Every structure is written in C-alpha cells, then in structure tokens.
Amino acid sequence: MIEVRDLRKIYVMGDEELAALAGVTLTIERGEYVAIIGPSGSGKSTLMNILGGLDRATSGDYRFEGEDVAHFSDDQLAEFRNRRIGFVFQSFQLLPRLTALQNVELPMIYAGVGVAERRARAAELLERVGLGARMGHRPTQLSGGQQQRVAVARSLANRPDLLLADEPTGALDTRTSEDVLALFGQLNAEGLTLAIVTHDPEVAQAARRRITFRDGLVVSDERTGVPA
C-alpha cells in the first residue's frame, strides 16, 4: 500500500544542512500494524508527517496505493489527508470550543458529508470508543484517556486507509494507555492499517512489525507476526 524509496528530508539551518531523513526506503502492506521506534531526532516523526501528507520530502519517491503523493498539489494533499489518513496526536489536538461529537464531525464537514449522516456516524464512532454517554462534553470536561479516544474516533471519521499515530500514549497513564492500545488492536483486527511512532516499549510490543530509526535511516525492521 505504501512504497517509499530513497526518501530524504533536508533542513537547512544557516550554513548547515540537517538530514532528518537520509534516504529511507520501505514498504507497508495493507492491514499491517507497524511501530516506528528510535531516539528523538532520528527522523521517525518526520517520516510520519510525510506519510500523512502534512509535509513534503526534499527528494525521493512516495506512492500510496500507486498514487504519486510526492507530486501532489497542496489541495490534493488536503484531500488525501481528509479521505485516506487518520491522525492521532500525542496532545490529542481537539478543538476546545467544540463538543466531542462536533470534534468527530469535523473531518466529515471538510469531506462534504451532510449534517444528518455525519452526526449519526460521529455518534456511532463515539459509541464504538466507549464514549457514547459523553458526546456533548467539551474536551476540558474529559480525562486524557477520554480525549484520546475522541481523537481516535475523529481519525476514523472518513474511513481512512491508514491510521497514523504520533506518540499516542505519550500523555496518558499506564491504564488509559492500555485502553487506547486495546482499541488499536481491535481496529487492526478489523483490517485497518496502523503506523505508530512511539518511545513506549509497551506500544512497540503491541505492534506486529517494528521499524527502528537512527539518524534518519532505518537500522532494523523486524516482524513478530503475532503481537507479543
């Protein structure tokens, strides 16, 4: 599903050039559950942003389902993020003025889904993540774990092909982390492709493939087949 070839991302800082990605080549198949690990600054978040269409590589090839994402226009990328990708961030990134339900509706509004349909779908997704009783709550009225589950529901709104999570448990305690991981496990079991950037060994353990980054390069890529 994802084919990345010799991907480079170079940041120019004054006279110095810093390679966040120094030639990454990898493939991710449909239905995989991938953990991307490595020390901070190793380029794993940069890769995720490029895979999600939030950022562009300096050079290299990126194909998603055969489409040449590397050469998408800004508007094409926006549409790509909207329809194909679901993002889950470490800091949840919920809009504080909106209720849980409205937050989940947001991607569907940009996709042009009608009011009745998107409201029903958002409610269904919140039910699904166990927040059926809290749809009218605002983010500040929810715990961290609940907020992250709203964010997961939002990421699923437009039935994405790929769910990208950047340190999804980074701001959560152990117990709520487990809840979120269990949710990821279920989603993957239903066929959703997941790629998770993490420091957390437990999260990495849950995945079925671990790609380790160092200095902008893939240093190991191991498959465990079944989650540990």
Next chain:
Amino acid sequence: MNPLELGRFALGAILAHPMRSVLTSLGVVIGVAAVVMMTSIGLGAQQRVTQAISGLGSNLIIVTPNFQRGPVSQAAGAGVSLRDADAEAIRKQVADVAAVAPVVRGQGQLAADGANWNTRIEGVTPEYLDARDLTIAAGRMFDEREARQGRKVLVVGATVARELWGDDDPIGRRVRVRTVPFEVIGVLESKGQSGFGQDQDDVVLAPLSAVRSRIVGRRSRGDSVQTIYVKAADEESLDRVQEDVINVLRDQHRIRAGEDDDFQTQNMASILAASQAAVGTFTVLLAAVAGVSLVVGGVGIMNIMLVAVTERTREIGLRMAVGAKRSHVLIQFALESVALSLVGGLIGLAIGVGGAFLVAKLGDWPAAVPAWAGPLALGFSVAVGLLFGAYPSWRAARLDPIEALRRE
C-alpha cells in the same frame, strides 16, 4: 464541502468571544453611524436651504447696487445707484415680467398701545406681495393710489402684530413709527423662520413714498431705491428676463460696452444651485472625515483578526490535518472578519439613523436619511471587513500545518 459550513465556523468563533467581538465591531459601529449621521444631516441642511431660498419667492431676480465698483470699495449705501426710473424702465421694456417691486428699507422703533418693537420697515409698492409670494392674512394691502399718495398705512408681519397687540386684532390701530403716526390696515400671512435664521414675519410694509419721505428720507436721494425685485412670468423665461434686465439697466445708467455694471442681479435659481452645491460639498467633507473613523474601525478588526490567527494557530493546523484546504481556512477567516464588520455596520446604521432623527428633532431640522444610506453603509462595512480581513486570513491560510500543530 458545503460553503455554509465555513460560515458556521466563522460565526462559532465570533460567538465564542462575545465581548471581544462587540469591542472589535465598535470601530465600524462608530464609523458607519458617523457616516450615516453626517450624510443625513447634510441632506437635511440641503432641504432646509432649498426651503429657505424658495421661500424668498419663486422665479425671482433680485437687483441690488454694486458696492464694489471701482478700485476702492465704498461704504454700504454710498453707492446707491438704483432709481424709481429703473424699475419703471424694466416694467416697460422687459417682456414676460410678472411683477417689478422697488424697495426702500429702514429700521425703526414702533410704538403702539403702550408696547414697543423694533423692526424692519420696507417701503414697497402693492406689486411687492406678488414678487415675494406673500399673502395677506387679515385686512388688506394698500392699493396703487394709496401708494402713490404716500398714505401713512402699514401692513404688519405676524411677529410685529403679536409683539405689539398679542392676540388682539391689530387692524385699524394707530402705530408711531419713529414718531410718525401710521394706521394698520393688514396683517401678513406668517412665513416663519427663514433658513438663514431670520424671522420673516418681523417686518412691516408701508407705501414706498411714505417710507422715503418720513423715515429714511434725510439719508438718501429722493428717488433712489435699495433693491428692485423682478419676478419673471415663469421659470423658462427667468434667464432671459435676467439678461434683459441687465441690458435695460446698463442702458439706463449709460454704461459703455466694456465697463462693469454698477448694479448686480441675482437669480433665485442660481442662488439655490450655489447654496446647494456649498452644502453638498460640506456634506461630502463631513462624510469623508467620518469615513476616516471607518478605516480606523477596519484597522481594529485587522488587529483582532491577527491576534485570533496567532491564538488559533493550533486550530488552523488541526483543521488542515483533517482535510481543510488553504482556501477553506482563508474563507473561514475572511468570513469572520466580514461578519464582525457587517454586524458593526448594521448596528452603526441603526445608531446613525436614530441619531439623525434625534439631531433633527433637537435642532428643528428636517430629518432626511438618504435612501442609499442603508446599502452604502452595509456595502462599506463588507468592504472594510474584506479589506482588513484579507491580510490576517492570508496569514492563516499560508501556515505550515506541522508548525501550526506544534505551536503552544
């Protein structure tokens, strides 16, 4: 996506900070209110001036001596150059003249039945009523014969009648005008205040020859008059009559070709046009000054929109992450700015119209809100919102989503 949703986003953001939104709009409120008030007051003034000038008489040409003749300007009255004969000549030689009324003016103390009143005294002929569009409310005007004989009779204005006799009937009463006894034979219909703040009812009319011999006689030549009113038969002939009057008078005064007139003629229509133009210019000036506050209001909106973009950087990043195009972000913020400005414009319009009526009431002034005030105010506020929202919206739209999401 449905563009209405962008409008909903914008409204949501505005309603999230009601106080701030109101304060942001305040500049536009004041700007629009000021523009609407100024144009309304200006239009009211213009109508007032029109009323006042047409109140002097329609199709009227006013002939006065030209005091500024020659290199040294002379004291008023010194250059009195109009004579009875001039009025006679106009009557005889100019076609399409409805009335010719020479006037001698004086000022004097009136005393009657224990009361005193100082007023304008006009020595006129019966045609004067016709020339100035005056009518008699009670009693009668003196006739040609009485005028010729210089009978000491008076037609008094409404103010004079009220001041001297209150509610009593003035007809038949005796009045001393500077010690000369006159008899009141008529009362003029009230014309009210003129546009120039002069009470048009504070006047008495007497036969020209009587005024000349009894009241102003010692100070001027026996046959001079101060003003000749010439009323044209209709509006179409006004300009031609004015031309003819000038030619007749130049002839009378033996002014050679190339020499300046020793009199001047003013045509009511041109006075009206000139005054209206003057008031119009003044109105435009006032509105322009008020327009400046509209610009200041716009700058206020821009300021708050820039703050909003900075504050909501993360929101913008998130919207982009879940699929907002740059154009969606641009339009959302532009709509927000336009909505703030438009609401300000609506409130300002209401205040402006209300203020115009209030000023009209307090100042005894016709309230005249121009029909285009509404569309203009709203058009302007939309334009201000777009203009000053453009830069903040553009800043929002060109944010980098990753940077934006990272912003605290």
